[in-house]
Amino acid sequence: MSGVITRPLREPFARRTWAEALYLVLTFPLAVAGFVFALVSFCLAVLLAITFIGLPLLAATGLAARRLGAVQRWLARLMLGQQVAPPPPFAAQPGLFGWLGSALRDPASWRARAYLLVKLPLAVFTVYVAAVCWGVGLFWLTYPIWWRSSGPGPVRANMFLDAAALIFRGVSSTGPRLAHEVTVHFREDVYADTWPRAVLVQLAGLVLLLAAPWAVRGLVSVDRWLIRGLLARTRGSERVRELERARAQVVEDSAATLRRIERDLHDGTQAQLATLAMNLGQAKEKLEHRANVPFDPAGALDLIDTAHRHTKEALAELRDIARGIHPPALDLGLDAALATLVARSAVPTVLHADIRDRPSRAIETIAYYSAAELLANVAKHSHAEHATVEVTARDGALCLQVNDDGIGGAHPGTGSGLPGLNHRVRAVDGDLSISSPPGGPTVVRVDLPLHA
C-alpha cells in the first residue's frame, strides 16, 4: 500500500527516469541527422533513379541506415537496457549486381530507414512533452515567487496553454518583462492572485512534475516498441536462423554418430575378428602336419579356446554397437525400450510410463537416447542411489523427466553430453530444462512434440 503512495513521489528521482531523460537528449541529434539522411538519400536516389547511380545510391544508403539503426540499438541498450537481437548480418550475393540486388532487397535496411523517418517526429513530440511537464511543473510549483515578485498586474499567461510559451519566452527575455506576465489566470477574469489560489497552482505544478516521468516513459515506450518492431530481428529471420543452426547441428551430429560407429567397429569388432582369424589360422597350421610348423594338437586347442572367447566378446560388442545404432526394443514402443534401458541402468531406477498417443519413430528415438544419455550421466556423475524416469505422451506433447537423488551440480553448458542433447532436442523444437542445485536432487526434463 505504501508503495502505491510513495512510488509516484520517488519516481522523478529514480535512476530510470534520468536514464530516459538522458536518452531523449542524446538521441535527439541522432534523430535529426537520421531523419535528414533517410529523407534526403531516399529522395535523391529516386530523383537519380533514371541515371546509373540512383539504385547503387539507394542500396548504399540503405546499408548506411542499417548502421545508424545499429547505433540506435546500442544507445537503447546502453541507456534503456533494452536488449534486442540484431537482424542477421547483411549477406551479399557475389558480384556487383548480386550485391546491389541483395542490398535493395534487404528488409533490415528498409526497416531501419523507416525507423529513422518515424523517430524524429516521435523525438520532437517527446522532448516537447518532457519540457512542458518539467518546465511548467517547476514554474507552477514555484509560482508564489514569481507572483509575489511581480505583484498583481496585467496577465497574459493562460493556465494550461500559454505557460510553456511563457517559460521559453521567460528564459530569453529580461526580468521586468517577465514580471508583468506571470500571474496565472484560471478563467478570463479569475486570477491566481490570492494565496489560496496560488497554492492551488502549486499543487497543480506538483502533480505535473510527478506526472512528467510517466509521460516520458510512455513516449519512450513507443520508441522501444519501434526499435523492437523495426530494428530488431524479425520472427521470420530468427526462425530461419534457428532452423539453419538446428539443421547444421543435425548434419554434424549424424556425421559424428557415423564416425563413432565406424570407430567402434574398427577398434572393436574388426580387431576381434582379425584376432580370431589369426588364432584359427595358427590352430589350423598346427594340425596340418606342415613342414615348417610342428604338429601340436594341444597348442591348437588352446588357440581355438582363445578364438572361442574372442568370438563371444566380438558378439557382445557387435550387439552393443547395433543397439547403439537402433535399440531393437524401440520397435515395440518407447515404454518397452525404456523399460529395457532402465533395467540395465547402473543406478537402481524406476520407470513410470504413460504413453497414450504413440509418438513418431524419430521422436521415440530422440526420447530414448535422451533417457539413455541422462541415465548414463546419473551413473557417471551424480553419485545417486536412486533414479526415476517418467515419460508421458499425450495431447500432442511428450515429456520425459529423469530425476536422481545425487549430488546435483549438473549444468547444461558443460560436458557430460548435455549440450549435444540440448541441440538434438532443439532440432525438433523441443526443450531441455535442468534443475540441479549443488547437493541435488537433479531433475532434467525434456519436452518434445509428438511428431517431428
Place this chain on the structure above:
Amino acid sequence: MRVVIAEDATVFRDGLVRLLEERGHPVVAAVADGDALATAVAEHRPDVTVVDIRMPPTYTDEGLRAAIALRREHPGVGVLMFSQYVETRYAAQLLADNSAGVGYLLKDRVADVSDFVDALGRVAEGGTALDPEVVRQLVGASDRAQALNAVLTAREHEVLALMAEGRSNAAIAEALAVGEGTVEKHVASIFAKLGLPASHSDNRRVLAVLHYLRAG
C-alpha cells in the same frame, strides 16, 4: 628376425606377439602409438616393424606418418603397414621413393599365418609385400589398366599382380601351381610387352611394375 609392433588394439597386438614368438621371431617391443614406435625402434634397432595405420591420438594416419619418418631415419628397418582398409593414397605415399623393405597388408591376411610370416620376412630382408587388394586398386586406378587388359593375357595379368605384391618367381609358381620356368617365361613376356627393362631382383621389378602403373 626381431620385430617391433605398433598396434593400439590390445587383443590384436597380443595375438600378434604370441604368433610371432611361436614362430621364433622375438618381439622386442609392442607399443600402441607412433611416438612410442619411434622410441622403440631407436632403442631396439629391429629388423622389421609391424605398424597399424590408425592409432591414437587422432585415429587417422599417424601410423603411416610414423612409418614414413621411420624409413627416413632408419632406412634399414623394414616397415609392414597393417590396416583394416586399403587406401591407395597411403600405399602411394609409402612407396613414393622406394619399395625396398616396405609392406602394406590388410589385417585379414594374418589369417593365413604362414603367408603373413613370409611376407613379414620378405619386408625384413628389404623386399616388398603388397596386399593383393592394394595391387588391385593400384591397377584399377591406373589409366593403363585398359591397355594392360588389351596387351596381356589373363595368365600374364595374374603374374603381374603377384609380381606387384612382391613375390618371387618361386612363390608365384607355387601360387599358380605351375613350374618356375613357366613363370620366368611369363615375366619376360610381360616386361617385353610393357617395354620395361628386365630385372631379376624381386624388389627392383616390383618398383618397375608399380612405376609403370602409377605413370598411367
